[in-house]
Amino acid sequence: MTARSTPAVAGARPLRRPDRGRALWLLAVLGVLLALVFASITVGSREVPWSDIAAALGGGTDGFGQAAVATRIPRTLLAVVAGAALGVSGAVMQGVTRNPLADPGILGVNMGASLGVVTAIAFFGLATATGFIWAAIAGAALSAAFVYAVGSLGHNGATPLKLALAGAATSAALASFIRAIVLGRNDIAGGVRSWQIGGVGGATFDGLATVLPFLAAGFAACLLAARGLNLLALGDDLAAGLGQRVAAARAAAAVGPVVLCGAATAVTGPIGFVGLVVPHVCRLLVGVDHRWLLPFSALGGAALLTASDVVGRIVARPEQIDVGIVTALIGAPFFIHIIRRQKVRAL
Template sequence: MNNLVETKGKELNRYIPKHFTKVLVLCFVLLAFCIVLSLALGSRLVGFNELIDGLFHLEVDTYDANVVRQRITRTIFSLFCGAALGVSGALMQAVTRNPIADPSILGVNTGASLFVVCGIAFFNITTANQYIWFALAGAVITAIFVFGIGSMGRGGATPLKLVLAGAATSAALSSLVVAIMIPRSYVMDQFRFWQVGSVGSSSWSNISTFIPFLVIGITIGIVSAAALNALALGDEVATGLGVRTGVLRLIAAFAGVLLCGATTALAGPIGFIGLLSTHVIRLILGSDQRYIIPMSAFTGAIILTISDVCGRLLGSPGELEVGVVTAFIGAPILIILAMKAKVRAI
């Protein structure tokens, strides 16, 4: 009996990536480090004693302690947004079987932006609760449109066709956004800071609005992970294993769009987080979605939070929006990935 248990245990351990425990511990350490940096650094540097006072000594009412308390919401919001974008990128890459798929590359962010602009211009929306539903509608419609265009023609929805359809759609929708804003100065004033992508306007209200979408999206992603592994083997093999590929794609894509749309509504269109976080985990742990999806939440939170800190330091005494920082980091990486993909295809 003991030998049988040991054998079963060894078989199960084969499916656990070799460095998973080390990576998990490292992610927790980096996450804690990023939280400390986010609370302490910015236009005003806060010392260790003031950091402790702001977090644990509520009776202390100094300026630095209050600065720390004000940064708590921003830190939590950046962690949540990064986790959502990381999981969204992992799901979109798994559904499309495209290693460079990302909400920003497939045009989903731009679709959400267009609907928010339309909401501001034609329906006078002003609150986060209103933004989020318009952004989700735009994200869903754009995702369906891009996948439909990418599925046309011979071969169906290939990775290259999806990226081209996403790029073309994003360019067209960006033009519509500009066309709506130019004759309406009040829309431009309200939209221009949002469209860059920033976590600086975070509040407890935004966080409470965001949490249900975050929980639902990540839960669906984790539950779908094993089936997405089968999908990676091809539709025919996945169907033979009992996976309903059409339903799986629909559910997983819905979760990815939900996470991306909610984040875009509250923080603006922040790009490349899904691409970067997923590739870091895949490079270390392999291609098992049971580990890629949850761990992408950790790496996404880390990357976005540290990018926000860098933006605050680089733009001091003001700040550089996090969307600019992630684009500056992500664009060269995307070019490298695209070049490697081209070489492999040849």
């Protein structure tokens, strides 16, 4: 099956895109991301002289300016990898469920990961970065399975509207569980509340080294599922007729986003709407072939989260707005737009 014959998924229209045009768009998005990375390192809540920026990029940490830039480097790298993880997760979830509203936040996956981390801290005394990641992945997997099971009940199976409603209800319930756990634990309440907003501040190279293997495994699983997602886009009956094991393909494709969401949430907190906005925009550029869509979603997610972090640092100087708040301000209107365009009755 070629990219030009792959039908639309998640409500997108079939678009023909020659590979040369896609490659040019890929270079353009990569250029935008590199520019945003440079801006993230050089721009912040406080002005830093160019001499200090150059010295910090060379490894210097003397003085406030150099120390500030040295802190921004791991923060920027975390924004890039976490944004890429959330962007790819959203694209795969929309392909697995054929749901234009699928997103780790909307379907309750992020909140499940959050509950996993909070539960591990409160009841098991977990204090290691690797332990947080495993707990988040377990919570994300259980939440995703529960939402899909509830959304599949009744007539017509797992429709987009039922999945969105099940995800919203599950997210609200899990958020209540988190508040109930934290309410009686003043020793962890402050840190959990701050982490739940979602942000990339406080990133370290050690933390990045811990989470990168999990993210690499998640990205690999998603890329391996790309061809299967293209077949699933044809519809279950036709995919089965072409030899695809539909249930197995869905389960295998779901592993990648669960790992990506869990690992990203463990280090940044729950950040919503990146996985909703980015795949829709990328489909307009490169069409619906997941072999192209997933790399574009990775670059687009990295660019969106990095840009949101830069905006959060400069709009309220000298204070900062966490990136989770900025992405919510961007994503909520986009979510409403998708619902209006798709017409709720048709979902």
